[in-house]
Amino acid sequence: MKTHLNFTALRAIEAAARHQSFSGAAAELHVTPAAVGQLVRSLEDTLGVELFLRERSGSRRLTPTEAAERAMPDIRAGLDRLTRGLSRLQESAKGGLLTVTTSPAFASKWLLPRLERFQRACPETDVRLHTGLNLVDFEQDGIDVGVRYGRGQWPGLSADQLMEEEIFPVCSAGWLEANGPLNHPGQLAGHPLIHDLSVDSRTGFMTWSEWLHRADADSVDAMRGMQVNNSAAVLQAAVEGKGVALARSVMAREDIASGRLIRLFPSISVAATLAYYIVYRPECASLPKVMMFRQWLHSEVQESQEDQAGHVTSA
The missing domain is CATH 3.40.190.10 (Periplasmic binding protein-like II)
Structure with missing residues (x-):
């Protein structure tokens, strides 16, 4: 027989196990402790398994049962995957927020002076610029796309060469x-x-x-x-x-x-032996906002090169 579980109830028992209290879980989930307790009891009734040992000393401290302790790693992994899946669904929108990472120098000398043109071409997309000298974890830091300087090889990322110098x-x-x-x-x-x-x-x-x-x-x-x-x-x-x-x-x-x-x-x-590359997670390659930004970067480089060639010819 299939059991239909409540996503909110799973979040409640995970938070309650981590905080070892209904009140701590309630604060994190922005609900009342009574609501968390009701969700936990409902799940216990559905599964026919006790999930927490309630101490009678008045401390209200919760202790996960052995069954709950065994299940908790899988529950946490499942919740993390569901959260990432929901984020991917949100990322699929054409507009929304586009988070771009690059070095402070490249941002100030090349990207920022041109970024207004991208905003005009794609007004439905808001750009958040993340600058820093240290490489970031795209998934953990919510990065959609970046421009990096190197040889074009970064673990877990696809890289398209943008320009040499x-x-x-x-x-x-x-x-x-x-x-x-x-x-x-x-x-x-x-x-x-x-x-x-x-x-x-x-x-x-x-x-x-x-x-x-x-x-x-x-x-x-x-x-x-x-x-x-x-x-x-x-x-x-x-x-x-x-x-x-x-x-x-x-x-x-x-x-x-x-x-x-x-x-x-x-x-x-x-x-130079190094070059500039557009970098992104392979699974995000087909996102409309990432595709538009990649295309825009290439068009900016092409326009810049044509402009530079025109100056050389006229000189």
Whole structure:
């Protein structure tokens, strides 16, 4: 014979077992202790099994029976899966909330200046931006999609390459006027270098030492200068004339276009070994809001590349 169980009653006995009291469970579930007690007794009657031992000492402390203790891990796992399933149903809506994760630097230098265009294209979708240097757990933190910088391999996530970039030195016009001219990377010797520590060099992130080696300037002391753990702050330090920064083309494009930064040695092109990727959980790939955001990101990159090519041609 099939037994039809009440979802609310299962939540009540799980909370009561965890708090070892009806009042603790009631506070968590936003109901009265009497309501929790009624749900528990109803489930006990339905199953024909006692779930809690009520102490007679007046402490009102509940002790789960042996049967309840054995069943509790499965009940908790089942409730967790039901909760995730309900969240997936809510995620299926075209609109609603889209939670995006990326680094603070990429957010400030690339994403935020463009995000208004996504909001205009998809007004029914509200964007919540989650920024941080540490990688987050997409499922645990409720993340829908993200942009990460790396080799394109992150456990449990699908990754679509968004864009590649170049690495080159930059400085402010004022700094160059005071310390130039600089016609070859070897002339950087004795000048302060600004180091970006936001990505671990062991992942393939290019350092000053590697860039100078590729540019045949091994004589330059690559360890001198300021160390910063945020790519946007690295560029800002260069804008303020603190020295020469090793810039990533995606991050520095607007600063160079506006004249806030000058690219040094433009004839030397060094491609980054890492790239930007759109990342998301495989099971969320077909969600309309995730699909729309991925398509929008690709269209923004394409438009940006076409615009940049047009400037080069006109020049």
